[in-house]
Amino acid sequence: MTDQPVDYEDIQGLVRFGYRRLTQACFLLLRVTNPDAARAWLAQAPVTSATKREAPPETALHIAITSAGLRALGVAEDIVEGFSSEFIVGMSSDSSRARRLGDLGPSDPAHWQWGGSLDTMPHVMVMLYAVPAEFDEWGRHAMSGAEEGFEQIACLTTSDLDGVEPFGFADGISEPTIDWKRDRPARDEELSDYTNLSCLGEYLLGYPNEYGEYTDRPLLDALRDPDAILPRAEDAPERADLGRNGSYLVLRQLQQDVEGFWGFIDEQVQGDPVRRKQLAEAMVGRTMEGEPLMGRTNEAIDGEDDPRNTFTYRSDTEGLRCPVGAHIRRSNPRNADLPPGPPGFISWAARTLGFDADALANDLVSSTRFHRLLRRGREYGVPPLEETGLHFICLGANIARQFEFVQSAWLSGLRFAGSRDESDPLIGNHQPREDGTASDTFSMPVPSGPDRRVCGLPQFVAVVGGAYFFLPGLRALRYLSRGQP
């Protein structure tokens, strides 16, 4: 029972589509008040599948559930425990996780508008997307009856900024390509080039991931699913797979200080308009229009056909064209996630003297493919008129290895690629760390002479809410809404 074809009817459409045409969206955060009524509503909710229809949809509805939500819906504890530990404990559960994710000072979960404590933790999120003409009436209709089982704790509205995030940069350009056809050998040890093609099991539970492994998930005794509502597990055909075709969804409400960002940059360049744009673009790694600072190098990259993404950092180990600390280089170092400089003797020797150069090159590439994120966020508010930011959303089959690793090691890590005292210049938390280490510098190497260093970066992005959700397959949602046998 291996390598079954993908059942798109069982996968929520959000995994396959970003719904750019559906420019109006809002995310309703709900808490269960009456478990029977909540399950009854979930059972009939018109969830959109990943099947491609002749005409693109005008509306889409998705449902995601937190671990607190599974419990509130009456899911048995041993089933909840089959999910990953970070999903079970949640994003805001302990100070050590908060420190690792950079949720300190103004981003401390204690200050969050939602998700920072048990009382404000959503149970279920309903995500509504539509073309503007349909949104209100369809949304009202789709949500009718929900009030009998749920209370709404927040309605996260979004805004259509035409593909530009609130600081003014083109967004939504680089995404991994999912290997839906399951062509790629799951464990491709020979892989030594950066590829954009990513195994299905990196985003969906129940399929082999980039290690060739099935991620842990609740596999139930078939007796607990007598009507065979759930698919059977590929790797354990006698078990009912509650995870298959589901994904984890990370949501972070990231408030952006647009005035503070441009004000700081203006101060640095004394108002020079050319240098103003250059400095902001160096922080991101792309021009405001979305061109990579590496240029369109037209490198052949498996699974990638957008010319704005056909590049690696192979020819720029020093960061002369795109600073090593730039946001897109930190969040996906492509082929270059080891220090260009000499932070340790062994790495220095390997680099300088060429010891084991092949093994090192393989390591550079292979490690990035375990940390890809499928981004599905939406902006909110209209700058400069309203409070604005990003409802950052990413999907992945392993929250710890994907979102948490990228957020903590690459974006917040002070030692990323041999840097000192630096975290992501755009979105990093620039508070000094517990031991007093500074994190508010951004370096831009110049061809001769010392790096140009911008110091005293303020924090431009604050986390004001967040939670980890499970985005179940449609059969799993039906199973969960029937209550426990």
Ligand code: HEM
């Ligand atoms: C307010 C917060 C953020 C802003 C304004 C922002 C902005 C941007 C922009 C302008 C790009 C370049 C366009 C593109 O490739 O799509 C980008 C790329 C990216 N960002 Fe962010 N971002 C934010 C938060 C985050 C967070 C929290 C993460 C991960 C934890 C993240 C991960 C990524 C990734 C993976 C890419 C693609 C890099 C690549 O493949 O080249 N971003 N972001």
